[in-house]
Amino acid sequence: MLDRRMTQFNILRGAVAIFFALFVAAIFVFLTSESPLESLRYLLIGPLVSVKNGAVSFNMRNMLEVLAAMIPTIFTGLAVCVMFSANQFNLAGEGCVYVGAFVGGLIGVYWDLPPFIHPLVATLVAGVVCAVIMLIPALAKVILGASEMVTSLMLNYVMLYVSMHFLNFHFANRSRGATMTHDFRESARVFQIVPGTSKLSWGFIAALILTVIMWFFMYRTRWGYSIRMIGINESFALYSGMNVAGMIIVSQMIGGMLSGMGGSLEVLGRYNQFLWLSLPGYGWTGITIAILARNNPGAVPLAAFFLAYLNKGCMLMSTKTHVPSEMIDIIQAAIFLFFAAEQFLSGYRQKIVVKTTREELLKQGNADIENGGE
């Protein structure tokens, strides 16, 4: 009974955290906007409805764009879930998205493979490359004891600038004004689910499939089990005879692989050539998502949807009214604060615990009396 009430409590806490975050956002909207109510409308329901000449209708295009935006962040969210579950605060997902996109893009340009197979191979190779890159912080941690947080954070920029070097000096299309690769082959494109400009590609389905696979991996395989136990208590895992060093390495390689795959699917599904000149930010979003999902892969799509929706709402708000798009950073920070604060609503939590325990004791006490007392 306590378990059920705790689940309810956690849902309530999440909802209240989001509510407070939006409340904080609303304060800033009122401070910065000339038409605050209209701005808020765009922020909250803009992605859902469109108002044309007073007629309200469901906004399919915006909704599809929200779903499309989830593709890379589901991948990075899953990646962070796996690494954080093992208590590995590896932050190199960001750089892996970039490298994955670059590698996947190059394969899309230079390899000659049949349609469907082509993006699949490109994405898998991108994943493998990023998994191997993650060996750097992982091995440094296991062999040298170097904090993976520091090494992986710095590795992001190494990955960015090494990739940029190759893009600039080896693979750039000189006939273009901006720095980008040659066009992807037609066979390398990830097809759209819905024709149009929404960019909702089959990568979305791939992301959902990966979500299911990762949930099973984390909760229904011995490797996921080991990763979770290492995250909860590393000494216990070692003492139980688990391969702690090995699983620390594996968890970070999986994290790199998923991030790289996400990057590759994103560029092959959205663009005609690889043209990122800075880190895209999906890796950072993945960290927010993993925290919202409490490292549970099953909750990642929901968290990714929430952030994508919010992002879209902020974009609409900033384009249609005069609120800076940086607002999303403020809202995200507020959610972070409320979610990360374990003590948030802890008084109320204690009340639930006391109430439930009292009830159970009462029941138990009655049973004791029926059994002839103590």
Next chain:
Amino acid sequence: MADTPVVQMLGISKVYPNGIAANRDVDFSVNKGEIHALVGENGAGKSTLMKILFGLEKPTSGAILIDGEAVMFSSPMAAISNGIGMVHQHFMLVPSLTVAENVVLGMAPRKSGIFIDFKEAVRLTEEYAERFHFDVEPNARVADISVGMKQKVEILKALVRGAKVLILDEPTAVLTTQETEELFRQLHELKSQGFTIIFISHKLNEIKELTDRVTIMRHGRAVGTYYTDSISEQEISRLMVGRDVVLEVQKTPAEPGEVVLLVENLQFVNEWNKRMLNGISFDVRKGEIVGIAGVEGNGQRELVDILFGLIAPEEGSVHVNGVNIADKSQRELRDMGISYVPEDRMTFGIAGSASINENIVSDRISSPAFNKGPLLNMKAIRETSQNLIEDYAVLCKSGRQHVNMLSGGNIQKVVVAREFSADPLLIIADQPTRGIDVGATELIRKKLIDLSRQGAAVLLVSADLNEVMELSDSLIVLYGGKIVGYFDDGQWDDVMMGEYMLGLKKQSDEEVKRACHA
């Protein structure tokens, strides 16, 4: 002696954030100038009650009266200023400071209001030590003094702060028989000077010997307060657990087989350059329990860590069934048939926020029995866990409950269920029943004997002298990293053991060599 209550706790209830009701409507009253025992199984709520009295925990409901006046302590500081002092089971001393510095810590006398007056600190310590006949050396470093001495420093600390009521949380758990006797003499002395003492213990004989009255707790409730003279040990034990516990262990004579564990000439120097093991050699044979007795810190920790591959010896070797275990991983050691009940169950024994099911199969999660292809066989895991939960009487709602929601005794049952069910050749049991209740203790001891009689070799390391003396077929006493005594005749008692454990007596090399049979 007038029966005026100095401490009264009325209707105390405490519910922890994890939902455990540690105290339920407890009434507890202590008279001035008495030694009052507080007994109960682990998880019965004694420590919680005392933490509330000492201001470490806030009660969910209830009132505290000191000398008839209602008080509510928000911190230990408040409790101390009301004359309550507490000596914790794990000493709260700074090892690198001297005795006098520890005694005045946080209330040090000052020179010109800024500098600590060390001379005055020493004088103060000496004055109090003299008044209560505590022979402590004020200028000794705490790191260098014995456990019994540390305890005296703790008591002095409380007295210097003006404590009139002393709470002692299992003070004898770490003491030798001789040290315990000295402690009791001092407690009587304090009592005669009008101090009130609350004595928390599991050891019934000590309670009979020392205390005036006893309050028994069970399942968070106070089940009664009695004059110690008017109640027998059996009755106390019955009230504690709600049934009669056979404290004597029944065991058939051992029939030792071939050597399973062979330890030869182990040497180990720790990171502070202290020689912790100095030429240890012994063996454990199939079907016998070998006990290791000794005051803590005489090499037991290092020996066990070497046996389970957590640290490497400087010299010497360990063979299990003829195979050298040097450089073997924990996985390989477990695959060789070694099971290990760790001393620190919270650090090594469990993953707290994982379920019982997940904890109970942690050592065999990769075995074919629990895997179907790449996926775990959840049904097999659930069934195995359910059987072990029943077999070891783990008190829980279901196997899906998180382990850190259980009481200490039940957590240890989970650890032991896992280790004992691994079909072990060799069991290393390090303090297997420390700090857990009588019921769980009895179950674990019984299982240990059963396993050894079924052919497992058991190495039992325990600071509980009664436990090693009762369970062991042969006994090794460690002192200063050396084996100072080996006994295989079953003829031992606590006085004799105490002499060896304190280094007063020592067997000849020839006698000690008998520990190796091969």
